[in-house]
Amino acid sequence: MRIDLHCHSTASDGTDTPAELVRHAAVAGLDVVALTDHDTTRGYAGAIAALPEGLTLVTGAELSCRVDGISMHMLAYLFDPAEPALLAERELVRDDRVPRAKGMIAKLNALGVPVTWAQVERIAVGGSVGRPHVATALVELGVVPTVSDAFTEEWLADGGRAFVEKHETDPFEAIRLVKNAGGVCVFAHPAAAKRGRTVPEARIAQLAEAGLDGIEVDHMDHDADARDRLRGLAKDLDLLVTGSSDYHGSRKTVTLGAYTTDPEVYGEITRRATGAFPVPGTGGA
Numbered sequence: 001m002r003i004d005l006h007c008h009s010t011a012s013d014g015t016d017t018p019a020e021l022v023r024h025a026a027v028a029g030l031d032v033v034a035l036t037d038h039d040t041t042r043g044y045a046g047a048i049a050a051l052p053e054g055l056t057l058v059t060g061a062e063l064s065c066r067v068d069g070i071s072m073h074m075l076a077y078l079f080d081p082a083e084p085a086l087l088a089e090r091e092l093v094r095d096d097r098v099p100r101a102k103g104m105i106a107k108l109n110a111l112g113v114p115v116t117w118a119q120v121e122r123i124a125v126g127g128s129v130g131r132p133h134v135a136t137a138l139v140e141l142g143v144v145p146t147v148s149d150a151f152t153e154e155w156l157a158d159g160g161r162a163f164v165e166k167h168e169t170d171p172f173e174a175i176r177l178v179k180n181a182g183g184v185c186v187f188a189h190p191a192a193a194k195r196g197r198t199v200p201e202a203r204i205a206q207l208a209e210a211g212l213d214g215i216e217v218d219h220m221d222h223d224a225d226a227r228d229r230l231r232g233l234a235k236d237l238d239l240l241v242t243g244s245s246d247y248h249g250s251r252k253t254v255t256l257g258a259y260t261t262d263p264e265v266y267g268e269i270t271r272r273a274t275g276a277f278p279v280p281g282t283g284g285a
Helices: 017-029 044-049 084-094 097-110 116-123 131-139 173-181 201-209 226-237 265-272
Strands: 003-007 032-035 056-067 071-075 185-186 214-218 240-243
Touching: 003 017, 003 056, 003 071, 003 240, 003 265, 017 032, 017 044, 032 201, 044 056, 056 131, 056 173, 071 173, 084 097, 097 116, 097 131, 116 131, 173 201, 185 265, 201 226, 214 226, 214 265, 226 240, 240 265
Parallel strands: 003 032, 032 056, 185 214, 214 240
Antiparallel strands: 056 071, 071 185
């Protein structure tokens, strides 16, 4: 089985619609794909309606968290999307994205970059607005050559000249909320140092004690040394190890299925989840 547990659609900052994402996943030879848009579940219906036969969909979300002043992302799988407390927290995070984006635009304008809210809104196509949309605007304007090049201290990285903070959930609270909604928690790309400061291993150990289920090890932002170190940490903390593409369509160069999760780990994730079940494809629309 080929299993990719971290993908984004136009419901957040990907360039494929949810329907396109699952169709592309089938063409890429995946057996299981997870839809994990940022702080939203709005892509579920479109993905399920178009789900091809032979492909299974894992519903999820990538939750924006912050601990010790460090931004981090928590992948939540197979939770009940209607559970009130987790839904309220997701909406709180998502609602703060628009004023944050406008704040970044104001800072960029002060730096002489003529980006506008209308441009970013067009790029977002109704999805949850995030830094990748602002970064895409910088690419369109010729300020940087790629989206990744916008995530530096010069521009949009944590603490960068145009960075603006947003509401982010305490990860211990995120674990509690996801667990109460029947879901499973995996720390996304924990060693992605080029994105900014990373969470210390001692803090990851505390998250494991609080109920963290796993860490995403095989990821494009982790080199071989980081993967080896994270595998050792996962073993020490009895955490599951996942691998995922973190696919964003044409917004990133990584392809669907570039990194995958072991079928036994996938089976354990589905065993632990009680809030929702994987959705088998029946042919799609």
